[in-house]
Amino acid sequence: MKNKIARAGVGLDIGTTTVQAQLIDLDTGNTLESVSVLNVQREFGTDVMSRIACARAGKLRELYTAINKQVQVILHQFMEKWNLSGIDLCTVSGNTTMLHLFINVNPHAMGEAPYSPEFLEERHFNGSDLSLPAEQIILLPGISAFIGADIVAGLTFLDVINKKNNMLFVDIGTNGEIVVWKGSEKRLLCCSTAAGPCFEGEAITYGSDLIDAIARMKQQGIVDKTGAMKDSYVNSGFISEKGFTVTQETVRLFQLAKSAIYSGISVLCRTVGMKPSAFDEVYIAGRMGFYINLENAAETGLLPREFTKGVQVCENTSLKGAVKGLTDCSFLQKCKDIIAHSVTIDLAVDREFADAYIENMWL
Secondary structure, three states, rough: OOOOOOOOOOEEEEOEEEEEEEEEEEOOOEEEEEEEEOOOOHOOOOOOOHHHHHHHHHHHHHHHHHHHHHHHHHHHHHHHHOOOOOOOEEEEOOOHHHHHHHOOOOOHHOOOOOOOOOOOOOOOEHHHHHOOOOOEEOOOOOOOOOOOHHHHHHHOOHEEEEEEOOOOEEEOOEEEEEEEOOOOOEEEEEEEOOOOHHHOOOOOOOHHHHHHHHHHHHHHHOOOOOOOOOOOOOOOOEOOOOOOOEEEHHHHHHHHHHHHHHHHHHHHHHOOOOOOOOOEEEEOOOOOOOOHHHHHHHOOOOHHHHHOOOOEEEEOHHHHHHHHHHHOOHHHHHHHHHOEEEEEEHHHHHHHHHHHHHHOOOO
């Protein structure tokens, strides 16, 4: 049994695939323990759209109960291990759909245009409101249906609003969120692309390894620029150095995902009149981003080659933001400042994106 902590807080990130939490001593700011588990809602689908469809089909309560029980278990484990009577404060980050499901609000309107969330603003609860052992629970605010609190929390953690330089932020996961900060204009442009199950989720769970494998296949001539594998590999597939098999279908899924992310970056750059080489800082976030080989990502056309130098890989900035919000009394206001400076580009109706998406399918 651990020593008694006077005041404890939990930063919580509810991702589509993974739920991560950190227990914090609120008096010292020290991290006491970290937990990472697969989101139990994956049984309802591996992406937000499938879970929205389940909610629309009458399974909202089941989705809410699943995540609620999972968070209950995490909090109670913290309490038992660290001899806590309760959690004083829990700050919650996540994409907009996950936060709706976390508080039992139906995200059905985000399933089709114009993709309207029921809420985006911060929300405050007593723990009893959600049957959780926390005195106070704060949901962090988001920007839009597909640029959620996870991105806002990350940008706030990075203190983007005070940067004078030009910055690009890419969060690679089930969705690829991309943000450009133009320091001279104090302008924040955001977009979201549907990368699908290629970089996160259950269909293909080895995203960074897959990038390395396809880069090697390209270098060895096993796959051509159209994505077609040599006849001798079409039936058997390519065995990667990590031991998994890359099939023709896998390559096609990768092409769809990587083109969506690269094209989103291209459209934002064009919109602000900048080339990829013009950014002073580039941040790669998300679970996969921590393991990514930037040279191979450029080789396969996932990221511009100009990003292979000066890139900062920053892991789960959503969780880092949630943790920062526990001890920084100005954090919520900083989140609001980020939102006030933001403009979201809808790639679904952007003709440039449609053209770029086809063009960037090549390996």
